Structure formats: C-alpha cells, structure tokens
Amino acid sequence: MKQARGNKQGVVRDANQERGVLMRVLLVRPGRRKQAITLGEFMFAEPIGLECVYSVLKDTCQVKILDLMIEGQEFTKELQDFRPDVVGFTSYCIDVLAVLELAKAAKKINPGFITLAGGTQALLAPESFYNEYIDHIFEYTTKENLLEFFDSLSRGEEIPPIAGVRSRRDNYLGTGAKGINDYIIPERSSTAGYRRHYSYFGYKPCAIMQTSMGCSTHCKFCLRWKIEGPVEQDRPMTEVIDQIAGIAEPSIMFYDNNFLYNPRRLEDFCDAIETRGIRKNFICYGSARSIAAQPELMQRLGKIGLRAVLVGYESFRDEDLASYQKQSTVAVNLEAARILKEAGIDCWASFILHPDWSAKDFGEFRRCLKQLKPEISFLSPMTPFPAGLLYRQYQDRLLFPKEAYDQWSFSVVSIRPSQMSLRRYYLEVMRTNLYVNLCLNNSTYLVRKFGWRTMVRLLKGSLKFGWTYTKLMLKG
Numbered sequence: 001m002k003q004a005r006g007n008k009q010g011v012v013r014d015a016n017q018e019r020g021v022l023m024r025v026l027l028v029r030p031g032r033r034k035q036a037i038t039l040g041e042f043m044f045a046e047p048i049g050l051e052c053v054y055s056v057l058k059d060t061c062q063v064k065i066l067d068l069m070i071e072g073q074e075f076t077k078e079l080q081d082f083r084p085d086v087v088g089f090t091s092y093c094i095d096v097l098a099v100l101e102l103a104k105a106a107k108k109i110n111p112g113f114i115t116l117a118g119g120t121q122a123l124l125a126p127e128s129f130y131n132e133y134i135d136h137i138f139e140y141t142t143k144e145n146l147l148e149f150f151d152s153l154s155r156g157e158e159i160p161p162i163a164g165v166r167s168r169r170d171n172y173l174g175t176g177a178k179g180i181n182d183y184i185i186p187e188r189s190s191t192a193g194y195r196r197h198y199s200y201f202g203y204k205p206c207a208i209m210q211t212s213m214g215c216s217t218h219c220k221f222c223l224r225w226k227i228e229g230p231v232e233q234d235r236p237m238t239e240v241i242d243q244i245a246g247i248a249e250p251s252i253m254f255y256d257n258n259f260l261y262n263p264r265r266l267e268d269f270c271d272a273i274e275t276r277g278i279r280k281n282f283i284c285y286g287s288a289r290s291i292a293a294q295p296e297l298m299q300r301l302g303k304i305g306l307r308a309v310l311v312g313y314e315s316f317r318d319e320d321l322a323s324y325q326k327q328s329t330v331a332v333n334l335e336a337a338r339i340l341k342e343a344g345i346d347c348w349a350s351f352i353l354h355p356d357w358s359a360k361d362f363g364e365f366r367r368c369l370k371q372l373k374p375e376i377s378f379l380s381p382m383t384p385f386p387a388g389l390l391y392r393q394y395q396d397r398l399l400f401p402k403e404a405y406d407q408w409s410f411s412v413v414s415i416r417p418s419q420m421s422l423r424r425y426y427l428e429v430m431r432t433n434l435y436v437n438l439c440l441n442n443s444t445y446l447v448r449k450f451g452w453r454t455m456v457r458l459l460k461g462s463l464k465f466g467w468t469y470t471k472l473m474l475k476g
C-alpha cells in the first residue's frame with residue numbers, strides 16, 4: 001500500500017486498501033542514549049516489545065522493525081524506502097526526547113504518517129507523549145487493542161475509543177480503562193538481520209525471554225510489579241520449552257522478576273530441558289531468598305546450563321533492606337553467595353547506593369562486597385522513578401525534575417546526598433567502582449570468562465562510564 005498523504009488525523013484513506021493491499025507499519029526502536037550506560041557495551045538486548053507487536057500484526061499488515069541502536073540504520077531513509085502508513089515507536093523513560101524528535105522528523109517528511117508511541121514509558125507516564133507529533137499512545141498493549149486499532153485503520157474508519165489507547169484527537173483522554181500489557185510470544189524472525197548484535201554482558205549473541213510475569217515481592221524501588229502485575233503469572237512449561245527450543249542463539253537471558261521463585265516449576269524446567277536435550281547457556285534474575293532456600297536445585301540448574309544469576313543484594317545493612325521491603329537480609333545474601341559459588345554459577349549482583357550513606361558506610365559497603373565477592377557488581381545510585389513508591393519520599397531532594405526524562409536511568413545520582421556533598425558522593429561511587437574492578441578482580445573474571453575481545457568492548461564501556469562520572473563529579 002502506498003503511504004496515505006495528507007489524511008485527516010488518525011484515518012488512512014487509500015484506494016489501495018480497498019484493493020486489499022496490506023497496511024505498512026514501521027516499528028522503531030530509538031537510537032542509543034548515552035545515559036544508558038548499562039546498554040551499549042554491556043547489555044544490548046533485542047527490542048522484544050516490538051517483536052511482540054510484530055507477532056500480532058504480521059498476518060494483517062506489512063510490518064518491519066527498524067532498530068536505530070544498530071549502527072548504520074537511518075530513519076529518514078527507511079521512511080522513504082519502506083513508505084509506511086504507520087510509524088510506531090517503543091520507549092523507555094530515557095527515550096522520550098528521541099521519540100519526539102523522530103516523530104517530528106517523520107511528520108515533516110509526510111504529515112500523513114500516523115505516529116504511535118508504546119513501550120514502558122507509555123505505560124508508566126503516557127503524558128510524556130502528549131505532543132503534536134504523536135497521534136496515538138498505547139498506554140498498554142493487548143492483542144485485542146492492537147487488532148481493533150489496526151482493523152479500524154485499515155478500513156479507513158475513525159479510530160473508535162479503544163481501551164489502552166489514548167489519541168490526540170481526544171486530547172489523549174482515553175477510555176479510562178486500566179490494564180497491563182498482554183504476554184505475547186515475540187516473533188524473533190522479525191529481527192533476523194540484527195540478531196548477531198544482541199548481547200547480554202559477555203554472552204553474544206544472546207536472546208531474551210520471559211517465562212513468568214508479575215512479582216509478589218513489592219520492593220519499594222522496583223517498578224516491575226507495577227508494570228507486570230502484583231503476583232507471578234507463569235506461562236505453561238510446554239510453551240516455555242517450545243520457545244527455548246525455537247531460539248537459535250546459544251544463550252538466553254530470562255528477564256522474569258525472579259526466575260527462581262517456584263521450586264516445583266524449576267524442577268519441571270530442569271526435567272524438560274534434560275528430556276528435550278536442550279543445551280544452552282541460561283542467565284536469569286533470581287532473588288537471594290530463593291537461592292538460599294534451595295541449594296540442591298541450584299546445583300541442578302548449574303548442571304543444565306544456568307551460567308549466571310542477576311541478584312539484587314542491594315545493601316550491606318539490614319535496615320536498608322527492610323526499608324526497601326526487600327524481604328531479605330544480609331545473612332540471606334551471604335548464604336546465597338555461598339550457594340552460587342558451590343553450584344559454579346556466577347553471581348552478577350546489583351546494589352543500590354543509598355543517598356544517606358556516609359563515607360564510613362561506603363567503606364563498610366566495600367567490605368561487604370569483599371565478603372559477597374560477586375563475579376560482577378552493578379552499582380546504581382538510588383533512583384526513585386516517578387511511577388514508583390520511593391518518589392514521594394525523596395521528591396524534595398531530587399536533583400532534576402521528572403520531565404528530565406533522559407536522566408532517569410539508574411546511572412546518575414538523582415537524590416541529594418545527606419551525609420556529604422554531591423561531588424564527594426560521586427567520588428565515593430567512583431572509588432567503589434574502582435575497588436570492584438581492581439581489588440575484587442571483576443576484570444580478571446571477564447578476561448578469563450569471555451576473552452580479550454569482549455573485555456576490550458566492556459572496557460570501552462567502563463571508560464565511558466568512568467568519564468561520565470568524572471564529569472558529573474566535577475560538575476557536582
């Protein structure tokens with residue numbers, strides 16, 4: 001179908017449609033933002049949200065994914081070559097400005113393009129996209145609302161009120177219905193040309209997938225249970241295993257909130273992987289509590305391919321963990337660390353740097369790191385996302401407004417420290433990062449495990465990261 005030109009807002013009228021030619025939909029992931037320091041060189045995963053949308057629309061529309069995070073991809077050229085009717089953007093908070101710029105560029109080329117915003121940020125803060133260049137916002141995405149929307153569009157009809165969709169025509173009022181995203185099996189072939197680039201730390205190429213949505217541990221700093229629902233909802237094991245078997249990559253990262261939460265399900269998982277003879281490297285998120293509660297199961301998971309667990313240890317002291325509603329303790333963290341080592345599974349630990357830590361606390365934190373000795377440590381200054389539970393508590397101490405979208409990334413200090421100057425705080429963050437890399441031998445681990453080439457890639461990221469912090473420190 002040729003692109004519709006100069007249409008009335010939200011309506012595609014084109015003679016080709018009547019002849020049954022499919023509507024063209026270009027799905028775009030915006031380019032890299034330098035704030036996303038965990039991305040580029042460290043973690044660079046497939047745009048799985050767009051693969052889900054593709055999967056729903058592929059039979060009724062001509063759909064294409066454009067991943068602008070991959071070098072050499074050109075947005076305006078793609079608009080001219082592919083001539084879409086609809087241009088849809090996926091988004092995280094840090095992408096808001098990029099999405100608005102891209103939508104503006106698209107509308108400049110052809111005001112008839114219908115522009116959509118979807119993704120995490122559209123769900124958490126749809127108002128970020130109330131903008132003259134965005135026609136519709138998918139606050140949440142279901143098979144039903146996608147099909148209804150595109151069905152109306154391809155019939156050339158006005159878009160009716162659809163649950164989950166906010167349209168500029170109605171001042172983005174929407175229907176008022178609340179909901180969450182559907183679990184949709186992504187169409188991974190839609191990113192076939194890009195897949196060799198996607199990685200998860202040293203594992204490259206690496207796919208990502210989800211086997212269970214939601215989380216019943218409502219940690220105060222976390223948005224995931226808000227995004228995905230307040231309790232775990234498992235996918236059937238046969239569906240999970242079929243998906244795994246259909247993934248070409250040798251490594252898969254499960255981004256479930258806590259892949260390890262249900263021992264019975266894990267036994268089923270191990271049985272199925274063994275029975276089907278699947279050999280892959282697995283990486284997952286898992287809580288310290290779950291690891292500590294099931295040492296034998298961790299041994300078994302290690303044997304069937306679990307290579308690393310991302311564990312949120314968060315802090316060196318119980319009072320922080322209690323204030324986060326983490327439902328864990330430092331003793332449990334230490335036990336989990338021991339069990340992982342015994343099972344030969346690497347621990348990629350994440351920690352929240354509390355804005356009320358003193359220099360002495362940072363010292364104690366480093367001592368705790370030495371005890372836990374994770375293979376990799378991610379240190380993030382506490383980030384009270386506007387949609388989360390910590391926001392109100394720290395609102396008065398924020399160093400930038402919630403509209404400074406590209407700052408909300410876990411990488412910069414967002415709360416004014418109470419025990420030292422901002423500059424000194426950044427210095428402590430840098431010192432601790434250096435300690436992790438030099439004294440805890442995280443760099444040696446990386447070379448040993450992934451080889452020099454990966455190490456150089458990761459080192460590039462570390463240097464960029466270090467430089468960003470140095471600048472922030474000097475500015476502070």
Ligand code: B12
Nearest residue numbers: 036038045049088089090092093118119120141181223409
């Ligand atoms: C896996 C994950 C990652 C992975 C991979 C993500 C990827 N594919 O690129 C890695 C580790 C790389 C990562 C990196 C980051 N992440 Co992250 N990540 C997640 C996690 C756990 C799951 C995200 C996900 O893929 N969900 C599954 C897919 C299917 O959902 P989805 O994308 O929303 O898509 C659905 C709908 O939104 C819709 N949809 C999506 N796009 C579009 C587009 C259109 C047009 C339409 C119609 C519909 C639509 O379709 C899907 C239907 O189910 C979330 C937590 C969570 N549960 O959301 C955090 C999360 C999204 N990440 C977060 C952050 C901050 C980051 C980083 C900025 C951190 C950093 N400093 O680097 C980076 C930025 C990444 C980037 N794109 O630039 C925050 C985002 C907060 C926010 N307000 O946006 C979250 C919520 C974590 C948190 N704070 O608790 N992340």
